[in-house]
Amino acid sequence: MDGIWFIAFVYLAAAVLAVPVANRLGLGSVLGYLIAGILIGPGLGLGLVGRETQDVQQVAEFGVVMMLFLVGLELEPQRLWEMRLRLLGLGGLQVGLTALLIAAGAVALGRYWGLALAIGLVFAMSSTAIVLQTLSEKGLTKTEGGRACFAVLLFQDIAVIAVLALIPLLARPGGWRDAAGNAAAGATAPDPHGTATLVADLPDWGYALVVLGAIAAVVLGGHYLSRPLFRFIADSRLREVFTASALLLVIGTALLMTLVGLSPALGAFLAGVVLANSEFRHELQSAIEPFKGLLLGIFFITVGAGIDFGILFADYATVLGLTFGVMGLKAAVLLGLARLFRLPAGDRWLVALSLAQAGEFGFVLLAFCVQNAVIPTALARTLSLVVALSMLLTPALFILYERLIAPRLRTDVQGPAPDTIDEQGAVVIAGIGRFGQVVNSLLVAAGVRTVVLDHRAEQIDLLRKLDIKSYYGDASRPDLLHAAGIAQARLFIVAIDDRDRAVEMVEYVRRTYPQVRILARAYDVGHMYLLKKAGADLALREVYHGSLSLGAAALRRLGFHPYKVERMTRAFRRHQSEGLDGMYDLWDQDPDIARNLALQAHIRAYVGSLQDALNADRRDLHDRTERGWTPPPKGFSRELDEDA
Amino acid sequence: MPSHAPVLSRGDGALAGRRILILFAHPSLDRSEANRPLAAATAPLEGVTLVDLYAEYPTFEINVDREQARLLSHEVICFMHPLYWYSTPAILKEWQDLVLEHGFAYGVGAGALNGKLFFNALTAGGPEAAYCAAGYNHFTIRELLHPLEQMARLCGMVYLPPFALFGARTAVDEGRMPGHVADWVRVLVALREDRLDLAAARSRTTLNADLATLLRGA
Numbered sequence: 001m002d003g004i005w006f007i008a009f010v011y012l013a014a015a016v017l018a019v020p021v022a023n024r025l026g027l028g029s030v031l032g033y034l035i036a037g038i039l040i041g042p043g044l045g046l047g048l049v050g051r052e053t054q055d056v057q058q059v060a061e062f063g064v065v066m067m068l069f070l071v072g073l074e075l076e077p078q079r080l081w082e083m084r085l086r087l088l089g090l091g092g093l094q095v096g097l098t099a100l101l102i103a104a105g106a107v108a109l110g111r112y113w114g115l116a117l118a119i120g121l122v123f124a125m126s127s128t129a130i131v132l133q134t135l136s137e138k139g140l141t142k143t144e145g146g147r148a149c150f151a152v153l154l155f156q157d158i159a160v161i162a163v164l165a166l167i168p169l170l171a172r173p174g175g176w177r178d179a180a181g182n183a184a185a186g187a188t189a190p191d192p193h194g195t196a197t198l199v200a201d202l203p204d205w206g207y208a209l210v211v212l213g214a215i216a217a218v219v220l221g222g223h224y225l226s227r228p229l230f231r232f233i234a235d236s237r238l239r240e241v242f243t244a245s246a247l248l249l250v251i252g253t254a255l256l257m258t259l260v261g262l263s264p265a266l267g268a269f270l271a272g273v274v275l276a277n278s279e280f281r282h283e284l285q286s287a288i289e290p291f292k293g294l295l296l297g298i299f300f301i302t303v304g305a306g307i308d309f310g311i312l313f314a315d316y317a318t319v320l321g322l323t324f325g326v327m328g329l330k331a332a333v334l335l336g337l338a339r340l341f342r343l344p345a346g347d348r349w350l351v352a353l354s355l356a357q358a359g360e361f362g363f364v365l366l367a368f369c370v371q372n373a374v375i376p377t378a379l380a381r382t383l384s385l386v387v388a389l390s391m392l393l394t395p396a397l398f399i400l401y402e403r404l405i406a407p408r409l410r411t412d413v414q415g416p417a418p419d420t421i422d423e424q425g426a427v428v429i430a431g432i433g434r435f436g437q438v439v440n441s442l443l444v445a446a447g448v449r450t451v452v453l454d455h456r457a458e459q460i461d462l463l464r465k466l467d468i469k470s471y472y473g474d475a476s477r478p479d480l481l482h483a484a485g486i487a488q489a490r491l492f493i494v495a496i497d498d499r500d501r502a503v504e505m506v507e508y509v510r511r512t513y514p515q516v517r518i519l520a521r522a523y524d525v526g527h528m529y530l531l532k533k534a535g536a537d538l539a540l541r542e543v544y545h546g547s548l549s550l551g552a553a554a555l556r557r558l559g560f561h562p563y564k565v566e567r568m569t570r571a572f573r574r575h576q577s578e579g580l581d582g583m584y585d586l587w588d589q590d591p592d593i594a595r596n597l598a599l600q601a602h603i604r605a606y607v608g609s610l611q612d613a614l615n616a617d618r619r620d621l622h623d624r625t626e627r628g629w630t631p632p633p634k635g636f637s638r639e640l641d642e643d644a
Numbered sequence: 645m646p647s648h649a650p651v652l653s654r655g656d657g658a659l660a661g662r663r664i665l666i667l668f669a670h671p672s673l674d675r676s677e678a679n680r681p682l683a684a685a686t687a688p689l690e691g692v693t694l695v696d697l698y699a700e701y702p703t704f705e706i707n708v709d710r711e712q713a714r715l716l717s718h719e720v721i722c723f724m725h726p727l728y729w730y731s732t733p734a735i736l737k738e739w740q741d742l743v744l745e746h747g748f749a750y751g752v753g754a755g756a757l758n759g760k761l762f763f764n765a766l767t768a769g770g771p772e773a774a775y776c777a778a779g780y781n782h783f784t785i786r787e788l789l790h791p792l793e794q795m796a797r798l799c800g801m802v803y804l805p806p807f808a809l810f811g812a813r814t815a816v817d818e819g820r821m822p823g824h825v826a827d828w829v830r831v832l833v834a835l836r837e838d839r840l841d842l843a844a845a846r847s848r849t850t851l852n853a854d855l856a857t858l859l860r861g862a
Contacts, residue, residue: 570705632746639752640798 007056010048014040015297028137030130031395033297037304049305057302057363062254063295064129064360066288068157068265069250071132071150072272073281074141080273083151090148090341091155094355097333098124102326114170118374121163122366122383123326127359128153128265129296130394135354138398139488145347148338149354157266160361167365168372207261214260218253218267222274230280234457234472246287279460282453282471285483299360307388311381319382323389331356349405353397357390426451428489430475430505431496432463435521435542439493440468451484476501478508486513494520494536499527503534510535525580529587548572568614575613579606661836664692665718666765669725669733671698678767678812678821679726685825686724691836693718697735704738711743716756720835721801723792724765726812730781730788732764740795749799761835761842762796763804763851764789765828767812775810786849802842807831807851827852834859 014036022032040048049056099120106116131149132141140146202210226249233242250268257267275281312319331352338348366384369375375383427443429436432454443450452470454460460472473480475496486492492509494502506518520536522528531539548569555565583602590596593603666686670679673696686694695714701707715721725732743749748756766785774781781788785808796803807828815821831851834840839860845851851858 570703574705630745632751636746636751640750 007049007052010040011056011298011301014301019297028134028395028398029297030134030137030300031392033300034304034392034395037301038307039304040301041305041307053302053305056298057306060295060299060302061360062251063292063297063299065254065265065268066250066292067129067132067296069253069268069272070285070288070292072269072274073276073285075273076276077273083147086148086151086341087155090337091152091159093337093340094152094334095121095124095156095159097337098330101329101333105325105329112172114172115375118167118170118365118369119383121166122362122369122387123330123358125156125160125359125361125365126153126330126355127357127391127394128157129299129360130357130391131354133296134395134398138402140350143347143350144343145338145350145354148341148343148347148351152334152351152355154269156359156361157263157269160263160365161261161266163365164368167369167374170369171372171374210260211262214256214262214267215270217256218270219274222271226275227278227280230278230283231457231461234280234283242283243287246284247291249284250288279457279464279470279472282451282480282483283473286473286477286479289479289483303360303388303391306384307392308381308385311385312389315382319385319389322382322386323393326358326386327356327390327393346406350401353401353405354394356397357394358387359391362387426485426489427491427493428475428481428484428486429453429493429495430481431494431521432459432468432470433495433497436493436495437463437468439495444468451489453480453484476505476508478512481509486516489513489516492516492518494518494531496521499523499530503527503530506531506534506536525583526587526591528580529584529591532584533588571614572610575610661691661838662719662761663717664689664720664722664832664836665714666692666694666722666724667697667736667739668694669697669723669736669739671733671735673698676726677816678809678824679724681821681825682724682765682767682828685829686832689829689832689836692832697739698733701735704735706735706739706742708742708745711739712745712748712756715743715760718760720761720763721757722763722765725767727766727768730783731791744795744799755800758800760801761804762792762799762801764792764806764808766806767809767815769813770810772810784849802846804842804845805848805850824852827855830855830859 015033018036018039019029019032022035023029040046041053042049099117101120102123103113103116103120106119107113111119131153135141135146135149141150229245230242233245249271253267253271254264257264275284278284334355335348335352338351343351363384366375366380366387370377370380426449429440429443429450429452432440432452436452436454440450440452452463452468453473453475454470455472455474457472460470463470471484473484475481475484486509492513494505496502496505502520506520509516509518518536518538520531520539522531522539522541524541528539528541552565552569555568556562560568583599583606586596586599586602589598593599668679668683668686670676670683673680673683683694683696686692693714697706723732723736725736728734731737747754768775768785770779770781773779775783775785775788777783786793786805789806793803809815809820809824811818811820815824831840841858841860845858848854848858
C-alpha cells in the first residue's frame, strides 16, 4: 500500500477533489490543500498517508524556494533597494518585538529564558508560502499592504539564517533531562535542510568569505552567463530544454546556498531579482510556475496531514489558548507597526491579519531547537501543532479581511480625475515587428505601461538595445500570456504576422478573459471579419490607412486642393466602413467570395457607389460628405431681406 | 457608431419641461479648472443632454444628420466653452458652419430652430472690469458675442445673455467655483421648469450677475 504510485495518487486525488471545492466556496486554494491534507492524514482523516509525510514535506518545501524565485523575478533590483527602509524597519521590528514579547510571556510562565527566547523566535516567523500564495490569488500583491507583507516576509527569510546561528547558544547548561538522546547533537553549524555543508569546519572569516563568494557567483552568473545561455537554448526552440534549464537554474542556486549554509529560498530569491530585468523573465516564469504551484500544494497538504490531533484532543485548552494567544499578539504587534509606518487603514489590517500565523520556518526552527536540546521534544510537538493550527486558521483571516474590512474601507475612496492612467491596467502587446513597434511607441510615450511579447529572440535582442522593454516568448501560449499579466490587463493588442495564430489568440483571450478589450491587426477584409468573429473589439487592416494616405498624396500632386483631398479621403473612409459593416452578414454566410454570389453583387454595388460618394453634390444626393461648406444658393440674401 | 455623449433621460413627453442641449467644447479638458466641474455638474441633470464635441468628433468630422436631429429634439440650445479670442473654440465654429445649413436653420422653408432658446455658457480669463469701453477689452461681453446673437436671430431663436464666469484662471484659488456651479445648476433647472424670467433676462449683460431676480417660484 505504500508504493510511490499509491502515495502520489492519494496526494493528487486529494488536491484535485478538495481544492476546486474550496475555491468554489470562496475559501481559497491554500485552505483547500490544508483540508485535503487533514482528510488523508492520520489524525482525523482516512489515514492514507502517515510516516512518509516528513519526507514528502522536504521535497515539497522546494515549492517555497521556487515561489521566492518567482517573487524575485517580479522585483527589479532598484525596487528592492527602494523598499530597504520597510524591509529593515518593519521586518526587523516585527521579528524583534514579537520574539521578545512571546519570550517575556514564556518567562512569566516560568520557563528558562533561553527556551523562552527560542519559542519567541519560532513564533515570530510567518508563513511565506501561505501569505504570498493567497495575496497573489486575491490580487493584493501590488497593494500597499501586500508590499509591506512581502517586506516583512523577506526580512524573516533573511533573519532565519541568524536565528539558526543563535539557537545553539540558547541551550540551558546541562541540557534537558527528557531530551537525553538529542542533547549531544547540538553545536553543529546551522543546517536547516540536513545536508552536509562545505563550511562547517571553516573559521569565521573563511565562512564569511565563502558566503560572499556564493552570493557573488549568483549575481554575476545570473547577470552575465544566464543570458547568452538562455539565448542559445531559446534559439534551439526546444521548449522542454528551456524548462529543464530554468529548473536547473533554481535547483543549482538552491544547492549552492545550502552548501554554504544559507537559506536556499533566499538564494533563489536573489537569482530571481538578478534575472528580473532579463528578456526571458516571462518565459522563466511560465516554466517554473506549474512546478511551484504543484509543490506548494503538496507542501500545504503535508502541513494538513501533519497536524497531530491526538495532542489537540488531549489538551485542547492549552493548544487553542496558545494558538489564539500567539496570533493575537502577532496581529497586535503588526497593527502597531503598520500604523507607525503610516500604512493606510485598510492595509494595516491586511498586514496584521495575513501575517498573524506562524510559518513553515517554525517547523524548521523547532526541529533544530530539539536537535540542539534547546526545546524538549514533548513541548516541541505541542508547539508544532500550534504552528500548524495557526496556518490552518490563516485563510479564515483572509476571508475576514475580504468580507468585513476591505468593503468598509473601499467606500471612502474618491474616484480618480479623468484621463489618469491606472497603473494596474497594463496593455499586453503580442508581436513587436513593424506593426507592434509603432503601437507600442505611441502607448509608451503616453505613459502607458506595456508588456511586449515576441517569439523571435533576435528581434527582442535588438529592441532591448534600443531600450524598448520586451520579452521573449510565444504569445499564443496561455501560460506565457498569463505570466505577462493578461488577467489584470485592460487591453490585449494582437500585432503578430501569423494570421491563423492571431485568430486563435483572440478566441482564447476572449473566452478566458472576457473583461480584456482586444484590438487586433488584420491582414485583409476576410481576416478582419475572422478576427471580429473571434471576439476582437477592433480589427484594423494593416495597410489600409497607409495606402489611403499614399492615395491622398497622389491626388495632391495631381493638383487637387489639399483640403478637397482631405474631404474626399474622409468620405472614402466613411463609405468603406459603412460598406464593410453591411457586408459582414453576407460574408458570414459563406466567406468564399468565389462562391458567394450575394457578396459579389454587394461588392460591385459598393465600388459603383464610391465615385458618387466622393463627388456628389448634396443637392442631388443629400450625401453629408459633400454637404459641409456648401455655400447657400445664390440670391439667398434677397429672400432673407424679404423676410425681415 | 457609439456615441460618447451621455444622453440623459430624454423622456418623450414624460418630462413636462424644456429639454436642454449643451454643446460642450473644451480642447484640453485635462487642464480645465472651471469647465470640468461645470460639465460634471451638468451631466446628471434630468432633461439635459451634454455633448462633449471634442470627444465625439476628435478629427472635426461632424455628423451633420446626428447634430440636426439633436437640435430638433431640444428646446434650449447652449454653447458651453471657454472664451477663445472673444469667440468659441474652433470646433463650435465648425459645428455652426456644417450643421446650421441653409434650408434647415435659415432660409426659405427653414424654421427647424424657430422659437428655441439660445445662449452661451462661457468662462473668460479676463476680469469683468476689462469687458467695457474703458477696459482693455474695449467691448462688453454681449457686444463681443454679437455674431452668435445674430446667428441665433437669423435662425429664429430667442437669444439670452451668456452665463459667464470672469477671471476664470483664478476662480478655483479664490473659492468662486462652488457658488458658480450652484448658480449654473439653478439656471438649468429654472430653464427646464420655465421659471426663468426671459423678458427680464434678455436685457441683462449676463444671466448670472443678479440671478435671484430672474428666478420665479419654487
